[in-house]
Amino acid sequence: MKIKTIALLVGMASIGSMISVNASADELRMSWWGGNSRHKATNAAVDEFEKANPSIEVKTEYTGWGGHLQRLTTQIAGNTEPDVMQTNWNWMPIFSAKGNGFKDLREYADVLDLTQFDESALAAGTNNGKLNAIPISMAARVFYFNKDTWAKVGLRFPTNWDEIMAAGPIFKEKLGDNYFPLILETNDLLGMARSYMVQKYGIGMIDEAGEKLAYSDAQILEFFKLYTNMVDNHVIPSTKYIASFGAANMYEHKPWIDGEWGGIYMWNSAVNKYNNNLKPPMSLGLGFYPQLPGATDAGLFYKPAQMFSIGKNSDKPREAAMLINFILNEPAGYKAMGLARGVPLSLAARRALALDGTISDTDLSVAGLAQINDLPKNIKVSPYFENPKLVSLFKGLIEKMDQGQMTVEEVAKDYKKQANRILRKAIK
């Protein structure tokens, strides 16, 4: 009989282990993506929150950008998402088209001080009248260059598109084949090419109403030729060259660390991750934003850098709102966070951090934001611009071109056909 009891216990234990029981009543879960500096700062801010609220324990789950959306989507689909999560602006149509994919943060306005935020910024996180996400900071892609590499080549930072193009041959001649003025990965390249096209033609890339690309055939060809010209001029390495370093993050590749790749077109909110990985004493400096003569819009990819949302299944939404408020609006929170999530949108945080000298123009992301604020940026980026299928299509075609499997004309033609099909399906 004893054996029978043991066997039953084993069986029951195995069932029990599958039904996970929440350990403590006041436990919150929080997730985000980012680099090491953000992980450190956010964990520090969370520690401060726990000190101020001893009855609440916060479990943190953080990863790099790669795979984060996949992980979160699986959690949301299984109703096991964290209470507080960092969300991205273009995830809103995926998770909460009708506004019920996340909690409405306005319901917790008594513990979450929304008056610190501009209403126009809150609009970016609002779906169907419900405030699903609160923007933490705003960001856009701008140019940053490696000061030491450019000094070595004897050039000042380029001020217009022509000077960017002209730098390629000089880098090659003075420093060698491995040195490039810029490095662009797929998304960087897409953003930069779009910016150029906005400046030249005054239109965005996607015609949402028509569910298709906004460019004419000639313009699509020009879009791709911008890339081939840059590669031919030694301004950027080809995808083939980048691929030879394997599939890791660009800032982990040796040529970046050693300063062979002299610049990036990057989110101002993410630039410190790239800067910190350079071999000391090298550092980045903010570049000028190139503008075509007569352009009325810079074509910036301007959007909330990240947002915070509360899961629709959270059973402690008030505590979750308190945590968000602590990080964004309370001194102990925003001081621990510093600029690890960009320059805060929260008025209270921005004022205090400016007074104590944290927000200073010597910080790369702050300098970038000042530049962004000065540039004309009325043409909005479509949320479908970074549709994963569209990005994969672009990446695949560029690679085929670099491998000599397709010509640029064939690529442009194929891109139009397939991109329109993808957009039709995505926008419907």
Added chain:
Amino acid sequence: MYENRRLGLAYISPYIIGLLVFTAFPFLASLVISFTDYDLINAPEYIGLDNYRNMISDDTFYKSMSVTFAYVFLTIPLKLAFALFIAFVLNFKLRGIKFFRTAYYIPSILGSSVAIAVLWRAIFSLDGLLNNFLGVFGVEAISWLGEPVFAMFSVTLLRVWQFGSAMVIFLAALQSVPQSQYEAAMIDGASKWQMFTKITVPLITPVIFFNFIMQTTQAFQEFTAPFVITGGGPAESTYLFSLYIYDTAFKYFDLGYGSALAWVLFLAVAVFTAISFKSSKYWVFYSGDKGGK
């Protein structure tokens, strides 16, 4: 009797429950999902055979299927030949043989882990270990991961390197070949090579067949190595089918199509295995075949 059966079931319940919940249910659920349009967030919508029909005009489907078959046909013969060769060598009574057996088995214990794949990337990268080593001899750096053919080779090599488990099975088989047969052959004046091809290989064909099937089914499902080392590139040259399934389901959030792709892979492996079994009666010899019992 009945009491015993209940007790037995209770003992194996952890396995049975695990099998039902984590294997059988997802297996059947993916079949159902493959007939739907499902993005994980909104409710699935039944669309019949559309997902399967869409594959006919899907270039990526053909590309990644052919890449997968190329990978399998490249990996399996290399790996089996290598495992058999090493097992053959390690079957001799040499000094320190146990150390070598362990050493050659270690890569298999490490398995297809992410850490090993990262190591592999560091070895084959343009500025990696291999090019640095070749540089000593004045060889110019080779773009192992940037050229489609070399990239496939680099990814393949990782699996071939993990030949240990096949080797151990071969070793066991080699040791069960009766010594008397070699002695008889020796008396008849057979060379070492003749003994290997005429005695050893025929007698261990069942084990070769076993290793072949095991390795093939695993190779069809390879994911970690290409995902970490090349990300499927350059130009989809290492874009194995499992990567395509993953991207479709979890990057494009098209669970329906992803499930349909997974079922096509399952069927491809099943058909391939069935053909292998059919062919086995022409080249696999069981010791009971002749003479009988």
